Amino acid sequence: MFGGNLDPPKYVKRTRPKPMTYDIQLPTVSCPGVYGHMARPANTDYHVQLLHYKQRVREADAHFLAAEAKRLMKDRAVARYDRHTERKVLQRHIQERFKDKVEAYDGSIEKRREKLRDLLCKEEQEFIEETIDQAQKGVDNRMQDMKSKAQLLKAQREAERMEIVNEKRIQQDIKDCTELRPVLIKKNLVDSKNTQLQQMKENQMRKEAEKELDGMWYNLMMKEAEAKMEKETQDMLKYNRAMKETIEVWEKQIEGKKVMMAEAEKVAAEDRMEIVKLQEQIRREEIEALDSKRRKRDLVAKELREQIALQEHYAAERKKAEDALNDALCRMAAAEVQREKQKIRDTTAVAKRETAIYRNHLKELEEERKLEERRLNELLEEHRKMIEKKQEEAICKLTHAREQLQKNVLAGRAEQLKYKQQEAENQLKLKEAENELIRMACETNERLQAEHERLQAEQVKQYREDLKKQIEANSEKRRLEKEQLKRELAEGLAEEERHRQHVLEIIDVRLKDQSYVHPFRRILEQPKCPCPENLIGSQN
Known part of the structure; x- marks a missing residue:
């Protein structure tokens, strides 16, 4: 995980001891063969490569x-964007549902x-x-009254006509009498004047x-006009009342809306407040x-600084020890040089022994350094694993807390949506029940209206048929009356003709008979005393 794919440098082991080297660049304090300066052989820069490797590991870790x-x-x-998107989707869904409602x-x-x-139109x-x-x-009703009056007037006229016919017959009989002709003429003049006066009166009465x-x-027309105006007034008042009720209903509906x-x-404001609280909680x-991560990072940085300081301290101590060793070696070399000066003897065995001692000492120092580096690497690896474990635990806790919070929020929203859906279903059921009642009432009203229209149509049809039958009966009755009148008139004319012929025959017979004396003339020729003869004789 840390360090990338870097491979640590390999330590090259020597297969043979290092040979004795001579410093050919600088003069020595002793004769040839004495140790002066040892150059570094090839493939012995392991500590430099290890230092570079550690630097690369630190860079890769960083x-x-x-x-x-x-x-x-x-x-x-991305999580914030997802939450923002979900919140926007939820708000849009709420707005769409509100718009649909x-x-x-x-x-x-x-x-x-x-x-x-x-309903208003039907009413x-x-x-x-x-x-x-x-x-x-x-x-x-008015037509029936007029018909009854017409029949009464017709009966009265018929009675008057019969009286007139009888009077005319009597007058005809009187007119046929020659003795009464002057009187009749005079009377006719008076009657004609009276008749004219009567006709004038009748004309005036008719007018x-x-x-x-x-x-x-x-x-009647004025009453009908007044009734029509009253009906229009009532219709206008009813229309105004209906419009007023409709306006009140609309105002109530607008207030309800x-x-x-x-x-x-209010619900949207509560939702916005909840969203703001949720955002504030998530932000906190x-x-x-971030604060805990910063504190942990500061703590890790502090530990790393302490470790770096400890490494620097170890490096300073190691350098001090190396410097002390170099000083000691220099002193030993100087002492050896002094001893060699004194002894003036150079032996290869002493040099080899000193070189072996130096090599062994360097080897021990290298092993100590490697052991310290291994321990330091183990400590760093353990500390890195501990930091990674803590980071993973913190990330897991944060993820679990976010998931739990999201689940709680979604559960709360689901519960709210379920409650709102249940409430909407209840309202829908109530509306459906109300609509069903209204539909049943409308169907009942339609059936009643259809039955009323059917009965009214039947009544109109029956009235038309009755009126048609009545008109036909009246026409037939008038026709029969006209025929009866014509027949009676013809019979009256025939009777008058027969009577006139009979009178003419009687007159002709009496005119031809010279011995005939008119009854009136007999009365006139009788004595003036109307008393009978037997009555006169008894008185005597």
Whole structure:
């Protein structure tokens, strides 16, 4: 994980001891063969390669930590974007549901308005039909009264006509009498004058009757106009009341819609407050996580600084020990040089022994350094693993807390949505029940309206048939009356003709008979005393 794919340098072991080297660049203090300066052989820069390897490991670790921090920041930004997207989707879903509910409420209100308008139209139609029915009944009653009056007048005229016929017959009989002709002429003159006066009176009375009839029809027309105006006034008042009730219903609906919108705004405000609280809580958690991460990073940096200081201290002590060893070796070399100067003897065995001692000492120092580096690497690896474990635990805890918070939020939202859905279903069931009742009422009203229309149509049809039958009966009756009148007139004319012929025959017979004396003349020729003869004799 840390360090990348770097391989540590390999330590090259020597297969043979290092040969004795001579310093050919600088002069020595002793003769040739004495140890002066030992150059480094090939493939002996292991500590330099190890130092470079450690530096590369630290750089790779720093690069890995920076990449991990960048990845965590990217994941955090993606998570914030996902939360923002989910919040926007949730808000859009809430707005769409609210819009759908408002549209459904507007549709139900529009349906109620349509039903209310239909009911008002039906009531107005029923009122108009009732008014027309009442007017028709009034017209029928007036027609019946007029028919009864016409029949009464007809009976009176028939009686008057019969009286006139009888009078004419008597007058004809009187007119046929020659003795009464002067009297009749005189009487006829008087009668003609009286008749003219009577005709003038009848004409005046007829004019008055016509005037009265015209006045009656005028009054009837005025009453009908007043009734029509009253009906229009009532219709206008009823229409105004209906419009007022409709406006009140609309105002109530608008107030209900405003209350519903206020409730929706309140719910949306509560949702926004909840979202703001949730954002604030998430931000506090992120700040706390960043703060804890910063504290942990500061703690790790402090530990690393302490370890670096400890390494520097170890390096300083090691350098001090190496310097002391070099000083000691220099002193030993100087002492040896002094001893060699004194002894003036150079032996290869002493040099080899000193070189072996130096090599062994260097080897021990190298082993100590490797052991210290191994321990330091183990400590660093253990500390790195501990830091990684803590980071993984913190990330797991943070992820678990976020998931738990998201689950709680989603559960709360699901519960709210379930409650709102249940409430919407209950409202929908109530609306469906109300719509079913309204539909049943409308169907009942439609059936009653259809039955009323059917009965009314049947009544109109029956009335038309009755009126047609009555008209036909009246026509037939008038025809029969005309035929009866013609027949009676013909019979009267025939009777008068027979009577006239009979009178003419009698007159002709009496005119031809000279011995015939008219009864009136007999009466005139009799003595003036009307007493009978036997009565006169008894008195004597």
